[in-house]
Amino acid sequence: MTRSGFVIANLFRRRTRTILTLLSVIMAFLLFGLLQSVNTIFNAGADFVGATRLFTQARVSFTQPLPVSMLPKLEAVPGVARVAYQYWFGGVWQENTPLIMFALDPQRYRDVYPEWVMPEERWQAFIHTRTGMIAGKQLADQYGWKVGQKIPINSNIYPQKNGTKAWIFDLVGVFDGKDEDWKKRTNLAFIQQDYFDEANQFGVKGRENFFILKLADSNHAQQIARTVDAMFENSPDETKTQTEKDFNISFVKQIGDIGLIVRWILFAVFFTLLLVVGNTMAQSVRERIPELAVLKTLGFSDGSVLGFVLAEAFALCLAGGLTGLLLASIAGAMVEKGTGGQFQLTVDYRVWLIGIAVIVLMSLAVGLLPGLRARRLRIVDALAGR
Amino acid sequence: MAESMVQIRNVTKVYERGRQKIEVLHGLTLDIPRGDFVALMGPSGSGKTTLLNLIGGLDQPTAGEITVGGRRIDQLSSGQLAQWRAHNVGFVFQFYNLMPVLTAEGNVELPLLLTKLSAAQRRKNAAVALEIVGLTDRAKHKPKELSGGQEQRVAIARALVSDPQLLVCDEPTGDLDRKTADEILGLLQVLNREHGKTIVMVTHDPKAAEFARRTLHLEKGQLLEQAA
Numbered sequence: 185m186t187r188s189g190f191v192i193a194n195l196f197r198r199r200t201r202t203i204l205t206l207l208s209v210i211m212a213f214l215l216f217g218l219l220q221s222v223n224t225i226f227n228a229g230a231d232f233v234g235a236t237r238l239f240t241q242a243r244v245s246f247t248q249p250l251p252v253s254m255l256p257k258l259e260a261v262p263g264v265a266r267v268a269y270q271y272w273f274g275g276v277w278q279e280n281t282p283l284i285m286f287a288l289d290p291q292r293y294r295d296v297y298p299e300w301v302m303p304e305e306r307w308q309a310f311i312h313t314r315t316g317m318i319a320g321k322q323l324a325d326q327y328g329w330k331v332g333q334k335i336p337i338n339s340n341i342y343p344q345k346n347g348t349k350a351w352i353f354d355l356v357g358v359f360d361g362k363d364e365d366w367k368k369r370t371n372l373a374f375i376q377q378d379y380f381d382e383a384n385q386f387g388v389k390g391r392e393n394f395f396i397l398k399l400a401d402s403n404h405a406q407q408i409a410r411t412v413d414a415m416f417e418n419s420p421d422e423t424k425t426q427t428e429k430d431f432n433i434s435f436v437k438q439i440g441d442i443g444l445i446v447r448w449i450l451f452a453v454f455f456t457l458l459l460v461v462g463n464t465m466a467q468s469v470r471e472r473i474p475e476l477a478v479l480k481t482l483g484f485s486d487g488s489v490l491g492f493v494l495a496e497a498f499a500l501c502l503a504g505g506l507t508g509l510l511l512a513s514i515a516g517a518m519v520e521k522g523t524g525g526q527f528q529l530t531v532d533y534r535v536w537l538i539g540i541a542v543i544v545l546m547s548l549a550v551g552l553l554p555g556l557r558a559r560r561l562r563i564v565d566a567l568a569g570r
Numbered sequence: 571m572a573e574s575m576v577q578i579r580n581v582t583k584v585y586e587r588g589r590q591k592i593e594v595l596h597g598l599t600l601d602i603p604r605g606d607f608v609a610l611m612g613p614s615g616s617g618k619t620t621l622l623n624l625i626g627g628l629d630q631p632t633a634g635e636i637t638v639g640g641r642r643i644d645q646l647s648s649g650q651l652a653q654w655r656a657h658n659v660g661f662v663f664q665f666y667n668l669m670p671v672l673t674a675e676g677n678v679e680l681p682l683l684l685t686k687l688s689a690a691q692r693r694k695n696a697a698v699a700l701e702i703v704g705l706t707d708r709a710k711h712k713p714k715e716l717s718g719g720q721e722q723r724v725a726i727a728r729a730l731v732s733d734p735q736l737l738v739c740d741e742p743t744g745d746l747d748r749k750t751a752d753e754i755l756g757l758l759q760v761l762n763r764e765h766g767k768t769i770v771m772v773t774h775d776p777k778a779a780e781f782a783r784r785t786l787h788l789e790k791g792q793l794l795e796q797a798a
Binding site: 487 | 623626628629648649652653654655656657661663667669670671672675676679680681683684689692728
């Protein structure tokens with residue numbers, strides 16, 4: 185028998201309680217691993233490597249539209265092959281199902297996004313039908329839409345000039361992705377920009393949420409982004425140009441301060457965990473006061489007894505924490521694979537390092553009080569049950 | 571006269587319970603020679619267990635001197651006392667106080683974690699101690715799988731394993747039937763006579779006291795008589 189063997193034996197004196205506590209630690213660290221990696225994504229710096237498209241939006245937020253008059257200037261930037269633009273429609277299907285739906289120039293969009301696959305006659309129909317709409321295959325399959333149908337869509341932002349928020353579009357095509365990765369993203373729909381500009385009551389004509397710049401050479405992405413932003417610096421419409429991936433992240437950031445949300449969730453999780461594990465440790469020490477007194481009687485010092493309790497807390501947190509982080513790594517890799525690399529939930533070394541620091545801090549937090557109680561025990565009182 | 575194992579000089583012990591001060595031992599003086607087997611008897615509250623705790627270094631006197639094995643233990647700090655206990659005293663309790671999560675072998679090996687012995691040597695010493703108390707065949711059993719008598723034998727093996735010269739036993743047969751109690755007391759007698767251990771035993775049971783070489787009677791914190 186060794187000291188570590190003794191610690192583990194004590195840890196499993198009440199097997200069910202320990203396993204349940206261990207499961208809560210595992211769950212907490214699984215959440216921690218995943219949420220911390222989400223936080224890492226949202227706090228990461230811009231990465232221009234390999235970017236083939238850039239997104240230009242208003243510097244403050246993409247909800248502040250930019251004038252379409254920027255178009256020729258953007259097209260004139262060396263290295264920019266083609267420019268498309270999009271405007272958020274805010275579509276709602278039936279009662280309350282929000283759709284990812286943009287108004288755009290069909291030809292420009294097609295040129296910038298060759299990844300979307302649709303028969304030529306469907307593209308032509310979209311280009312030439314003012315009330316036309318195309319939907320991604322996932323979306324069309326989900327709601328049973330067929331080409332030729334009239335699709336009633338509400339907009340929770342834009343009423344028509346007659347005051348109604350109900351719009352009716354002609355579904356002229358269903359597009360798919362060129363490969364498995366792109367097929368997973370076909371959950372959105374597009375309408376004609378010209379029709380939207382004319383029919384909406386707010387008169388937002390001539391403004392766009394963002395421009396999409398297709399690059400002639402991906403090696404110059406960072407330089408082009410700087411050129412574009414410098415071009416509009418100190419103008420009423422200052423811009424922020426970033427890669428498609430960073431834009432997607434900043435799109436999600438519109439929900440709110442993701443870092444703050446993650447921190448609050450983790451705070452709640454660990455606070456609860458602290459109570460659960462702290463209670464387990466306190467109970468475990470309370471129910472074996474005489475045993476701890478016997479250890480002291482046999483010659484174990486006050487510090488050794490404190491060490492045993494802390495070691496138990498550490499073993500519990502370490503086993504649960506490492507298992508949770510490992511599961512988070514596996515789950516993160518699965519999410520990344522499942523989304524075709526769009527959502528990179530990588531539980532990297534930074535998450536592991538923070539996780540290990542949390543394990544150490546939590547062990548101290550839950551083990552120190554019961555440990556100090558064990559340390560302070562007076563042998564004669566404890567043996568007499570006082 | 572034989573060399574003293576335990577020397578107690580004018581020892582007083584006062585407990586504080588809230589505002590109340592209770593003097594349990596009043597200026598007690600006592601000598602226990604090396605190799606003696608002493609039974610401490612007396613009514614409840616007479617101070618038997620308090621005296622035993624002081625001799626075993628579990629508690630400190632309020633006044634007076636205690637020397638055990640030639641060392642003044644009343645002046646030791648808590649840490650020094652713990653170290654001293656680990657090497658010089660073995661304890662046997664009424665309710666055995668074994669670790670329920672460990673096997674008999676593990677329980678006996680426990681005090682040896684405080685030594686520098688290798689794992690193999692620790693196992694060997696534990697096996698020898700279990701052999702002395704006749705429990706070799708129960709080494710892998712946990713306390714709940716043992717009878718009361720067997721548990722007490724394991725506790726005696728644990729007390730013996732670091733080869734202390736002094737064994738302090740607090741009502742070691744208080745929880746056992748007569749037959750088993752006699753076996754345990756017989757074992758203590760063997761340890762005293764054949765292995766030279768000095769034993770101080772608190773008991774309420776006059777039959778148990780008969781196994782000792784002599785019996786000391788305490789009443790109201792004072793030694794009444796010394797009977798051969």
